[in-house]
Amino acid sequence: MPIFGTALLALCLLTGLGLGRLIGAALGLDADIGGVGLAMILLIVLGDGLKRRGLFLGPEESGVTYWGQMYVPIVVAMAASQNVRGAIGGGAVALFAGLLVVLLSFGLVGLLAKSKGNSEDPS
Amino acid sequence: MKMLESLLMKNGLLTAFAVVGLAMLLAQGLSRLSRGRLHGSAIAIALGLIGAALAGGNNGLADLPLLSGLGLMGGSMLRDLAIVATAQGVRLQEFARSGWIGALSLALGLVISFVSGVLVALAFGYRDAVSLTTLGAGAATYIVGPVTGAALGASSEIMALSIATGLVKAIAVMMATPFLAPFIGLNNPRAAMIFGGLMGTNSGVMAGLAATDPKLVPYGAMTATFYTGLGCLLGPSLFFMIIRSLCPT
Numbered sequence: 001m002p003i004f005g006t007a008l009l010a011l012c013l014l015t016g017l018g019l020g021r022l023i024g025a026a027l028g029l030d031a032d033i034g035g036v037g038l039a040m041i042l043l044i045v046l047g048d049g050l051k052r053r054g055l056f057l058g059p060e061e062s063g064v065t066y067w068g069q070m071y072v073p074i075v076v077a078m079a080a081s082q083n084v085r086g087a088i089g090g091g092a093v094a095l096f097a098g099l100l101v102v103l104l105s106f107g108l109v110g111l112l113a114k115s116k117g118n119s120e121d122p123s
Numbered sequence: 124m125k126m127l128e129s130l131l132m133k134n135g136l137l138t139a140f141a142v143v144g145l146a147m148l149l150a151q152g153l154s155r156l157s158r159g160r161l162h163g164s165a166i167a168i169a170l171g172l173i174g175a176a177l178a179g180g181n182n183g184l185a186d187l188p189l190l191s192g193l194g195l196m197g198g199s200m201l202r203d204l205a206i207v208a209t210a211q212g213v214r215l216q217e218f219a220r221s222g223w224i225g226a227l228s229l230a231l232g233l234v235i236s237f238v239s240g241v242l243v244a245l246a247f248g249y250r251d252a253v254s255l256t257t258l259g260a261g262a263a264t265y266i267v268g269p270v271t272g273a274a275l276g277a278s279s280e281i282m283a284l285s286i287a288t289g290l291v292k293a294i295a296v297m298m299a300t301p302f303l304a305p306f307i308g309l310n311n312p313r314a315a316m317i318f319g320g321l322m323g324t325n326s327g328v329m330a331g332l333a334a335t336d337p338k339l340v341p342y343g344a345m346t347a348t349f350y351t352g353l354g355c356l357l358g359p360s361l362f363f364m365i366i367r368s369l370c371p372t
Binding site: 017023027031040041043066067071074082085091092095101106108110 | 139140143144146147164167168170171172173174175176178179180181182183184185190193194196197198201202203204205206207208209210211213215224227228231232235236239240242243244246247249258261262265266269270274275276278279280281282283284285286287288289290291292295296299303306307308309311313314317318321322326352353354355356357358359360363364
């Protein structure tokens with residue numbers, strides 16, 4: 001049943017957010033430290049384990065896949081509900097930071113891609 | 124008319140689903156007009172930001188009573204749920220296949236984005252650790268930024284800026300890749316994996332590679348998939364710690 005997949009997803013996220021809070025508290029911060037990332041690791045590990053035991057099949061998986069495919073629309077809704085007008089004054093930061101990082105990264109791709117140290121064919 | 128209005132308001136989340144669906148449809152159409160050079164998802168996010176700018180207010184379009192459901196749909200609960208769900212189907216064996224160069228490009232890509240984002244933010248006068256970390260994370264992707272910002276309690280303006288930073292990056296990658304590919308040796312699977320790990324922005328990498336050589340898309344996607352997850356893990360933890368120790372205010 002799809003709800004089992006969604007329930008697993010929700011439990012992973014709750015656990016991750018809880019752990020993130022605990023780590024934050026341990027560091028004396030009122031913040032969630034890495035919770036979403038921890039939840040992703042949990043989902044990968046648990047999903048893989050359950051799949052190997054044959055407990056996480058198509059229908060269960062679809063309860064997770066649906067939410068994964070909703071991610072761009074949800075990001076659109078998130079973007080639409082931010083204080084963009086307040087941010088426009090600082091818009092140049094976004095432009096400069098976004099372009100600078102792309103410029104640097106393209107340079108590095110060139111350096112790494114042409115490096116000869118490792119010629120193993122991945123395909 | 125009044126009845127319709129109260130119907131849409133009472134079912135805010137459903138209204139939000141319908142409105143975002145229409146925005147995605149419009150974005151897909153615009154993407155086709157650009158002959159696929161601009162990925163539909165980037166256009167849709169840009170539409171969202173523009174809508175929020177036009178509406179003004181602390182919560183963008185979600186401040187309009189009719190569209191208040193956008194706040195729930197794009198709020199931290201559903202957003203985190205959807206982002207974690209994208210980790211499903213990630214195969215660690217796949218990553219191992221890309222070898223050390225995949226891991227190296229991923230690590231370098233995150234560090235470079237983060238550092239350049241923080242440096243630009245510093246240059247523009249931001250000094251508090253939460254804002255700096257959120258803007259640095261936004262230079263990774265438009266997901267890592269707001270996830271980091273929400274975890275650390277950043278303000279909505281900073282969140283909007285970090286989404287915009289990630290969006291500028293994604294669009295720049297989409298547009299520039301086909302032109303720069305010949306100069307950086309981006310014409311084989313290994314280079315595509317390096318490219319995916321360094322750029323990280325999924326929509327940018329996929330659209331950029333598709334416009335360069337569609338055969339390279341899966342290789343770039345292979346490493347880029349890990350980027351956002353790793354960024355969400357490191358942004359509000361390791362990177363925040365480093366920034367906080369550097370600027371304690």
